[in-house]
Amino acid sequence: MTSPGMGPEAHPDISVDARKVFGIDIALTVKAFSKPNEYVPEVDQAYRFDRETTMAILAG
Structure with missing residues (x-):
């Protein structure tokens, strides 16, 4: 389903390993x-994700 004003290009289209992307110890695949x-910021290699905050966001 597409939100008003958002084309298909505005939605996640692949799945990635959260452990590799966010650097947290969890076996989870995310869109x-x-x-x-x-909608995608530049990658900041120096940024470290807070595990608890990232887990809460990924949990929805």
């Missing part, structure tokens, strides 16, 4: 964007 767009 992601395969190409940069207005």
Whole structure:
């Protein structure tokens, strides 16, 4: 289902390993964007995700 004003390109289209992407010790696959767009910030290699906060966000 597409939200009003958002085309198919505005939705995640691949799945990634949360352990590799967020650097937290969890066996979880999450949806992601395969190409940069207005919803995807630049990668900051120095940023470290807080485990509890990231887990809460991923849990929905």
